[in-house]
Amino acid sequence: MVTLILYLSVDLPSLSSLGKAYQWIRPRCCLRCRSTRVWGHGYVARYFDGWKDPLWLKRWRCPDCRTVFTGRPDTHWRGFHSPWSVILEVLRRKVLGLTFVLELSRQRQQYWWRGFQMQCRVEGEARELQQLFAEGVIVATHSLTDRAITSAPEALHPIFAFTTRVRSP
Numbered sequence: 001m002v003t004l005i006l007y008l009s010v011d012l013p014s015l016s017s018l019g020k021a022y023q024w025i026r027p028r029c030c031l032r033c034r035s036t037r038v039w040g041h042g043y044v045a046r047y048f049d050g051w052k053d054p055l056w057l058k059r060w061r062c063p064d065c066r067t068v069f070t071g072r073p074d075t076h077w078r079g080f081h082s083p084w085s086v087i088l089e090v091l092r093r094k095v096l097g098l099t100f101v102l103e104l105s106r107q108r109q110q111y112w113w114r115g116f117q118m119q120c121r122v123e124g125e126a127r128e129l130q131q132l133f134a135e136g137v138i139v140a141t142h143s144l145t146d147r148a149i150t151s152a153p154e155a156l157h158p159i160f161a162f163t164t165r166v167r168s169p
């Protein structure tokens with residue numbers, strides 16, 4: 001069984017208050033096989049910064065290729081409780097030789113930094129932060145297999161397109 005992340009526009013305060021009643025954007029078709037039979041497949045609880053309790057993320061399943069899709073706010077990379085904008089800002093500071101920020105745990109920032117050290121050398125020669133981000137790499141992950149922001153680029157539907165820019169220094 002393949003599980004893919006669908007990065008969607010999600011209103012976290014609404015998701016928090018509505019729980020499973022939150023209206024998710026439903027995939028119109030399977031992003032792997034294009035089947036139009038995509039069914040709800042329950043929920044999974046995930047933690048996000050700013051919320052004490054985990055939030056319910058919706059899942060869908062394609063009965064034709066058996067892929068399970070998990071909806072996730074496009075503000076948060078898979079596996080991270082902090083928004084990617086915060087992570088990028090911390091890494092950008094560190095790249096510039098500045099210190100970690102005081103408001104966030106040092107341990108967490110070090111984890112992100114170590115992840116970036118791994119990601120920038122995955123393809124041999126060291127790569128720059130903005131370049132990796134622009135290419136859709138989860139720049140702080142320690143995973144060498146699940147490092148792409150877009151899980152199914154070959155079948156990306158416009159409404160799932162993840163487009164953004166790194167803020168200029």
Ligand SMILES: [Zn+2]
Pocket residue numbers: 030031032033034035062063064065066067
């Ligand atoms: Zn499918």
